Amino acid sequence: MNKLLIVGTVAFDAIETPFGKTDKILGGAGTFIGLSASHFNLQSAIVSVVGEDFPQEYIDLLKSKNIDVTGLEVVKGGKTFFWSGKYHNDLNSRDTLVTELNVLADFKPVVPENFKKTDVVMLGNLHPLVQSSVLDQLTEKPKLVVLDTMNFWMDCALPELKEVMKRVDVITINDEEARQLSGEYALVKAAAKIQEMGPKYVVIKKGEHGALLFHDAHVFFAPALPLEEVFDPTGAGDTFAGGFSGFITQSENISFENMKRAIVHGSNLASFCVEKFGTERMVNLTKEEVQNRLQQFKALTQFDIELT
Amino acid sequence: MNKLLIVGTVAFDAIETPFGKTDKILGGAGTFIGLSASHFNLQSAIVSVVGEDFPQEYIDLLKSKNIDVTGLEVVKGGKTFFWSGKYHNDLNSRDTLVTELNVLADFKPVVPENFKKTDVVMLGNLHPLVQSSVLDQLTEKPKLVVLDTMNFWMDCALPELKEVMKRVDVITINDEEARQLSGEYALVKAAAKIQEMGPKYVVIKKGEHGALLFHDAHVFFAPALPLEEVFDPTGAGDTFAGGFSGFITQSENISFENMKRAIVHGSNLASFCVEKFGTERMVNLTKEEVQNRLQQFKALTQFDIELT
Numbered sequence: 001m002n003k004l005l006i007v008g009t010v011a012f013d014a015i016e017t018p019f020g021k022t023d024k025i026l027g028g029a030g031t032f033i034g035l036s037a038s039h040f041n042l043q044s045a046i047v048s049v050v051g052e053d054f055p056q057e058y059i060d061l062l063k064s065k066n067i068d069v070t071g072l073e074v075v076k077g078g079k080t081f082f083w084s085g086k087y088h089n090d091l092n093s094r095d096t097l098v099t100e101l102n103v104l105a106d107f108k109p110v111v112p113e114n115f116k117k118t119d120v121v122m123l124g125n126l127h128p129l130v131q132s133s134v135l136d137q138l139t140e141k142p143k144l145v146v147l148d149t150m151n152f153w154m155d156c157a158l159p160e161l162k163e164v165m166k167r168v169d170v171i172t173i174n175d176e177e178a179r180q181l182s183g184e185y186a187l188v189k190a191a192a193k194i195q196e197m198g199p200k201y202v203v204i205k206k207g208e209h210g211a212l213l214f215h216d217a218h219v220f221f222a223p224a225l226p227l228e229e230v231f232d233p234t235g236a237g238d239t240f241a242g243g244f245s246g247f248i249t250q251s252e253n254i255s256f257e258n259m260k261r262a263i264v265h266g267s268n269l270a271s272f273c274v275e276k277f278g279t280e281r282m283v284n285l286t287k288e289e290v291q292n293r294l295q296q297f298k299a300l301t302q303f304d305i306e307l308t
Numbered sequence: 309m310n311k312l313l314i315v316g317t318v319a320f321d322a323i324e325t326p327f328g329k330t331d332k333i334l335g336g337a338g339t340f341i342g343l344s345a346s347h348f349n350l351q352s353a354i355v356s357v358v359g360e361d362f363p364q365e366y367i368d369l370l371k372s373k374n375i376d377v378t379g380l381e382v383v384k385g386g387k388t389f390f391w392s393g394k395y396h397n398d399l400n401s402r403d404t405l406v407t408e409l410n411v412l413a414d415f416k417p418v419v420p421e422n423f424k425k426t427d428v429v430m431l432g433n434l435h436p437l438v439q440s441s442v443l444d445q446l447t448e449k450p451k452l453v454v455l456d457t458m459n460f461w462m463d464c465a466l467p468e469l470k471e472v473m474k475r476v477d478v479i480t481i482n483d484e485e486a487r488q489l490s491g492e493y494a495l496v497k498a499a500a501k502i503q504e505m506g507p508k509y510v511v512i513k514k515g516e517h518g519a520l521l522f523h524d525a526h527v528f529f530a531p532a533l534p535l536e537e538v539f540d541p542t543g544a545g546d547t548f549a550g551g552f553s554g555f556i557t558q559s560e561n562i563s564f565e566n567m568k569r570a571i572v573h574g575s576n577l578a579s580f581c582v583e584k585f586g587t588e589r590m591v592n593l594t595k596e597e598v599q600n601r602l603q604q605f606k607a608l609t610q611f612d613i614e615l616t
Contacts, residue, residue, distance in 0.1 A: 223529045223531065226527055226529070227496060230494070261613050298613065299528070301529060307602055
């Protein structure tokens, strides 16, 4: 089986949306990526850090999804990273209420020996130096390195972000971040500039408005599935990244045609994530549900026009 | 050849965008619909009204596109409807600077004799009573009636809008309008409610974020083509409607599969409209350009995933 190395936070989230609120629940980019990628035939490992307050049942949950947690450091006496946020009525924007870095502040990622040679690396949103440090530990160049990042690092660690960008094949960011990073408003132009900065594939996430994949002169677009209820957007972008990198790992094919499929798988999995709070929907998601919704995705987007 | 009856304004527009501004140029929903529909093999007629100040060269332009202008009333001594607007930097919102109804204030549409029996009717955005009056004049039920409308009529002529909605097959509105009309935020739910109000097909236009087609449990989505430059969004929605109704008229097929194609043709034509001010791009658009971009549309959206 091919290997996927995941780096990203494993955390507590407390979330408030117009539909309700949660106490501290399982969250973190690494968690969502791992749960999503577990829908593919692969071996995965998470490199992350938690505190002593992190429940064993959450660790057992990750293990039950065949995620190697050797690289999940548990800091004695430490507290787990905690984020709390409140979504606005349209769910498209949110306020961060609390960010307690805790053990994340001193996180030194250690890649497990058996993942120093891996097929794909999914660098979840973290300080660019942490992302770089993971790449430094690999003994062989992976087939594909995917980087997720956010505006926060563009504001406070831009040189480091630019360095790690030179070392990756794919970057996933949202539309506003693409504009900020490139200084271009039109996403076509923004993607072209970002390709010059390193990653030859640029994925621009537009939330409920779907995702674009750019590579040279090629563009592909996958919509978000229109849903009756969007309950909680937390983790949707990471679930997308997990589906994208998971599918690539399984299929071992980095052609543009296959990246298109990866975008569709990522969008499909993300459509489930938002239906319940936190990881709830992803934890119990069945293979049959995933396949049925892929069928809906095809119906949503595929048409048949003969060109003259 | 099948017949398409178009009702909509023929007007002067003065437009300001971040990229420049125009004097009074040719505009109006009927104009954009007509130019767009002229890319299909059909007979079309515009029912509208202009003043004596309307240049003969604009009328000749419509004629040159094989649009029947018998139903285009020229009011002696009257002034043509004039709209002026200024777009904000992101081109997604605009301020109306001037609206002079002029001859439009007393517009009584008269359907030409040879279009009282027509295959398709495209009711462009106008007072719902004007739209109803056109349907009243038809001697035979058309195969398909498409209605475009806007929030203005929801605010000031809702009962009349609801009446005309009962008489149409397809409605095209934007996302905010769909929410206003239905009282539902999620577009899936909004579309379901709007279907109960009359039109069995609901097209929700999301501007740069594409368009959705709803019918019973079916949903189809077409993105807007990502463009390097969007110059002027004026008329894009009408161009979409013209492509949609024009293709249906030509193909004489109102199955859901064919409506999908119509959505793609509409989106494809609208992608040209925004590249220059007003009607400029549409006036000179060649068949080859349209076909080439349809190819781009396929590449943008089509993928190949085998379901297990």
